[in-house]
Amino acid sequence: xxxxxxxxxxxxxxxxxxxxxxxxxxxxxxxxxxxxxxxxxxxxxxxxxxxxxxxxxxxxxxxxxxxxxxxxxxxxxxxxxxxxxxxxxxxxxxxxxxxxxxxxxxxxxxxxxxxxxxxxxxxxxxxxxxxxxxxxxxxxxxxxxxxxxxxxxxxxxxxxxxxxxxxxxxxxxxxxxxxxxxxxxxxxxxxxxxxxxxxxxxxxxxxxxxxxxxxxxxxxxxxxxxxxxxxxxxxxxxxxxxxxxxxxxxxxxxxxxxxxxxxx
Amino acid sequence: xxxxxxxxxxxxxxxxxxxxxxxxxxxxxxxxxxxxxxxxxxxxxxxxxxxxxxxxxxxxxxxxxxxxxxxxxxxxxxxxxxxxxxxxxxxxxxxxxxxxxxxxxxxxxxxxxxxxxxxxxxxxxxxxxxxxxxxxxxxxxxxxxxxxxxxxxxxxxxxxxxxxxxxxxxxxxxxxxxxxxxxxxxxxxxxxxxxxxxxxxxxxxxxxxxxxxxxxxxxxxxxxxxxxxxxxxxxxxxxxxxxxxxxxxxxxxxxxxxxxxxxxxxxxxxxxxxxxxxxxxx
Numbered sequence: 001x002x003x004x005x006x007x008x009x010x011x012x013x014x015x016x017x018x019x020x021x022x023x024x025x026x027x028x029x030x031x032x033x034x035x036x037x038x039x040x041x042x043x044x045x046x047x048x049x050x051x052x053x054x055x056x057x058x059x060x061x062x063x064x065x066x067x068x069x070x071x072x073x074x075x076x077x078x079x080x081x082x083x084x085x086x087x088x089x090x091x092x093x094x095x096x097x098x099x100x101x102x103x104x105x106x107x108x109x110x111x112x113x114x115x116x117x118x119x120x121x122x123x124x125x126x127x128x129x130x131x132x133x134x135x136x137x138x139x140x141x142x143x144x145x146x147x148x149x150x151x152x153x154x155x156x157x158x159x160x161x162x163x164x165x166x167x168x169x170x171x172x173x174x175x176x177x178x179x180x181x182x183x184x185x186x187x188x189x190x191x192x193x194x195x196x197x198x199x200x201x202x203x204x205x206x207x208x209x210x211x212x213x214x215x216x217x218x219x220x221x222x223x224x225x226x227x228x229x230x231x232x233x234x235x236x237x238x239x240x241x242x243x244x245x246x247x248x249x250x251x252x253x254x255x256x257x258x259x260x261x262x263x264x
Numbered sequence: 265x266x267x268x269x270x271x272x273x274x275x276x277x278x279x280x281x282x283x284x285x286x287x288x289x290x291x292x293x294x295x296x297x298x299x300x301x302x303x304x305x306x307x308x309x310x311x312x313x314x315x316x317x318x319x320x321x322x323x324x325x326x327x328x329x330x331x332x333x334x335x336x337x338x339x340x341x342x343x344x345x346x347x348x349x350x351x352x353x354x355x356x357x358x359x360x361x362x363x364x365x366x367x368x369x370x371x372x373x374x375x376x377x378x379x380x381x382x383x384x385x386x387x388x389x390x391x392x393x394x395x396x397x398x399x400x401x402x403x404x405x406x407x408x409x410x411x412x413x414x415x416x417x418x419x420x421x422x423x424x425x426x427x428x429x430x431x432x433x434x435x436x437x438x439x440x441x442x443x444x445x446x447x448x449x450x451x452x453x454x455x456x457x458x459x460x461x462x463x464x465x466x467x468x469x470x471x472x473x474x475x476x477x478x479x480x481x482x483x484x485x486x487x488x489x490x491x492x493x494x495x496x497x498x499x500x501x502x503x504x505x506x507x508x509x510x511x512x513x514x515x516x517x518x519x520x521x522x523x524x525x526x527x528x529x530x531x532x533x534x535x536x537x538x539x540x541x542x543x544x545x546x
Contacts, residue, residue: 130541
């Protein structure tokens with residue numbers, strides 16, 4: 001269980017003013033849930049992820065994972081970045097095995113485990129390729145496999161499909177739903193796409209900028225159907241989906257002054 | 265739930281190997297080779313005709329045949345205290361020693377300067393200061409301190425190879441993308457693993473570029489130093505020949521140096537392709 005309590009992050013801006021990137025955020029991420037944070041750019045959703053990953057210190061508040069306070073990056077939190085961060089000098093298999101290598105897992109075992117993960121993300125035939133010969137979508141699959149390899153407690157995904165074309169994106173969403181259904185990982189997923197949030201989230205938190213706050217949260221379970229059927233069409237045309245999408249959209253586009261009334 | 269149990273019911277594999285996302289391979293080096301060879305042949309032909317038709321006095325421009333004759337004469341009988349091979353080995357030995365010093369000191373110090381603010385703060389000022397000087401300006405000082413022998417020349421050359429290697433290693437460390445470091449930390453890397461598995465390989469392309477620059481800087485400093493203060497080496501041979509207006513031997517020396525420079529650069533490019541084939545990708 002990941003617990004975020006009153007987390008605030010304040011940056012000094014260039015004009016001397018302070019920017020409240022995160023303003024007293026509280027959020028729990030339960031095992032086997034996908035929490036999707038959605039909001040316009042600048043709403044602090046990426047800051048939230050960086051703080052959980054340990055890349056960025058909190059100004060106030062605490063984040064704990066299974067009771068342990070988070071203070072630095074660590075192998076218990078797998079991160080998938082928007083831009084892939086694969087090592088160009090290592091082939092796909094060795095990239096997936098990187099975390100296991102850091103843990104000191106023997107070579108034959110880490111290759112074996114990495115191969116299974118490449119099968120899971122459908123890239124078994126590409127194990128020996130250098131990452132720069134892969135397409136953007138395939139590289140993100142390698143990134144997901146790499147983050148899963150060390151069996152982290154939580155997967156943090158920072159707009160991982162944001163740079164992909166819409167068709168590849170759908171395939172990747174389907175892949176993630178099926179990986180989630182198989183592994184039962186808890187996931188924090190950041191996106192600016194409302195459709196993506198509703199398709200993938202078991203909990204959707206809507207964030208607003210300046211200061212970065214959670215303005216609403218919704219429960220959904222479209223992802224279970226999606227993981228089973230693999231068909232995005234019926235899900236996105238479901239009346240409840242359309243209703244929620246409209247509600248979230250109006251929350252995000254509401255003028256800043258009118259947003260003070262908290263839904264939750 | 266373990267991943268192993270599910271590997272059989274995995275996501276449908278991507279089958280068709282798609283075309284590489286990188287731009288199509290351009291046959292740059294191979295397609296210009298023919299053109300370059302023709303240019304080289306034309307230059308030699310021009311030289312031949314210029315000498316043959318007496319466009320310039322043989323004192324200024326010896327004919328290719330004469331240079332060739334002198335080449336074998338210098339190779340066999342020697343000139344200015346040694347055969348051509350002696351001079352070549354003297355020059356090569358100096359530059360090899362200087363490169364060795366530059367690599368052994370420059371790479372570790374440059375890496376440390378990239379990693380640590382204190383090391384950078386302490387060393388960047390003295391290195392910046394001396395690197396701005398033309399090496400020949402402080403050669404006299406080195407000769408006063410260390411004598412006219414090999415030591416002063418090797419120290420001079422080492423100084424000129426050290427700085428570019430050191431700067432390159434430092435730039436290499438600083439060019440590592442922050443996200444790549446964050447990714448490694450999230451995969452549980454400790455500091456030593458981060459350095460060995462991420463920072464060092466990421467810095468390697470820059471270091472290779474630095475080595476290539478260092479060889480160029482070393483070579484030009486070498487010949488200049490030998491012109492001024494040496495009893496052997498290609499620069500010394502050229503200077504001795506010039507004193508007697510033996511232009512053909514000057515040409516021999518220049519051609520040998522040009523071939524060396526070309527061989528070094530090509531060798532480094534080959535090494536780069538072997539060691540850092542990913543350079544410029546991702």
